[in-house]
């Protein structure tokens with residue numbers, strides 16, 4: 001049975017494989033292929049070792065991981081209330097079976113629980129599969145572009161009640177989380 005759990009460093013070889021296979025299948029004709037080698041696995045080992053404000057999950061059975069996602073504080077537009085969906089990818093053999101939706105639900109739930117008011121993601125400008133998926137999950141293109149128009153930005157807003165905002169503030173205070181992530185009111 002498939003289950004979703006937080007990722008750890010030991011997942012790096014699987015995450016690297018899925019990243020490369022989904023990239024090479026999904027972005028064929030759009031981007032040069034990537035190679036799965038030791039360096040890429042090592043990079044994922046490093047990435048998977050970062051803690052707060054980053055969170056990652058893998059989905060799979062005990063025997064095989066088939067997908068992963070990563071969220072955190074926005075990396076290139078640093079705003080305390082702006083989260084980012086960094087990556088979401090599945091084994092090509094599992095596309096369009098609802099697993100992406102389940103992973104996205106977890107990612108959105110935690111972005112909201114972590115107190116972000118909004119979140120962004122970047123995707124390829126002419127990558128229809130990804131864009132249809134993001135739109136189905138509630139994201140909308142916000143007009144942002146980068147990488148010489150090759151990437152477009154999508155955005156989603158969260159609406160926390162006053163009571164929920166207070167709870168987030170309290171949780172962060174208790175956990176002594178970074179000042180930059182405190183809600184402004």
Ligand SMILES: CC(C)(COP(=O)(O)OP(=O)(O)OC[C@H]1O[C@@H](n2cnc3c(N)ncnc32)[C@H](O)[C@@H]1OP(=O)(O)O)[C@@H](O)C(=O)NCCC(=O)NCCS
Nearest residue numbers: 022026089090095096097098099100101123129132133136
């Ligand atoms: C993008 C990705 C994670 C989506 O995961 P998925 O499991 O295939 O998506 P789901 O089956 O959960 O689809 C959820 C909804 O998104 C929409 N959707 C997903 N793929 C779609 C497609 N190819 N065309 C149109 N709509 C699509 C549909 O509305 C779908 O709901 P439905 O099946 O009930 O109609 C997966 O295709 C993937 O890993 N692709 C390669 C890597 C990638 O593109 N990552 C994003 C980088 S920018």
